[in-house]
Amino acid sequence: MPELPEVETIAARLRLGSGDAPPLLGKTITRARLLWERTLVTPGAEEFLARITNQRFREVGRRGKFLIFTLSPDSLLLHLRMSGDIWLEPQTTEVAKHHRLLLELDDGWRLAFNDARKFGRLWLVADPATVLKDLGPEPLDAGFRPNEFYRRLHASRRQLKPLLLDQSFLAGLGNIYTDEALHMAGLHPCTLSDATSLAQAQKLWHSIQEVVREGIRRNGASIDWVYRGGDFQNHFRVYQRTGQPCPVCGTPIQRKVVGQRGTHICPLCQPEPGEG
DNA sequence: CACGAGACCTGTTCGC
DNA sequence: TGCGAACAGGTCTCGT
DSSP states (O other): OOOHHHHHHHHHHHHHOBTTBOOOTTOBEEEEEESOGGGEEESOHHHHHHHHTTOBOOEEEEETTEEEEEOSSOEEEEEOTTTEEEEEEETTSOOOTTEEEEEEETTSEEEEEEETTSOOEEEEESOTHHHHTTOOOOTTOTTOOHHHHHHHHTTSOOBHHHHHHOTTTSSSOOHHHHHHHHHHHTOOTTSBGGGOOHHHHHHHHHHHHHHHHHHHHTTOOOOTTTOOSOOGGGGOSSTTOBTSBOTTTOOBBEEEEETTEEEEEOTTTSOOTTTO
């Protein structure tokens, strides 16, 4: 489920509260329950449970696809991977099948991490930078500029799609937003990064900005049974639209595999590189 | 350095 | 209806 816009939406809802749930900020953890140990990267389970108890939520943030809970004095980092989600629920709620971590709070609510596929990962650390140090720039950061993007595209020779998915190149894009951005830019996912012109790189930069902003504005995308609350899935241009018409030219969207990921393109708007 | 295969997991959907 | 294959918003490690 979660790429940058989904994680941003989750962070905002936890921070501010949503529906019946109150804001998370200011609550203190009275008890932690780890239901699937492998979710935890560091420290060990015993130390984790002891150390997180009595810490207070001071901020909820995001970096790339990581959720960052600033506690006192530690930080809890969470990566939702493929099927993770996290929300507040009353402590009286029955523990759902795929809950992996419960953080009981001092006001009767609990923070519940739910993750069917068990790919999600947790870190409790003194310094978030130890986990986040290899991440590339934030797409919406004011310091992320088109010319620098062009320079870095040309610093390696890789297919655009796998490069955009590489979190050390750019933080936050996943399969949906990469396919959407490449389509908007009119670039084939197999185009070699150092073969892009300055104009193409600038167009791709703008497309990334636009797609990510639209995703956030629509509270992310809700697909399948995993994530609910977003609307962006109703506005996909190519993602999971195999056989349906391209919104630009009407040509049926094709699905292929690029870098071992399902990839959706318009064969007319995104011509194969090389022959052109 | 760049790429592909396999691993980690469970659930849903599709084809026969 | 049943059953296996394919597929899923991600990332890591290993071999070439």
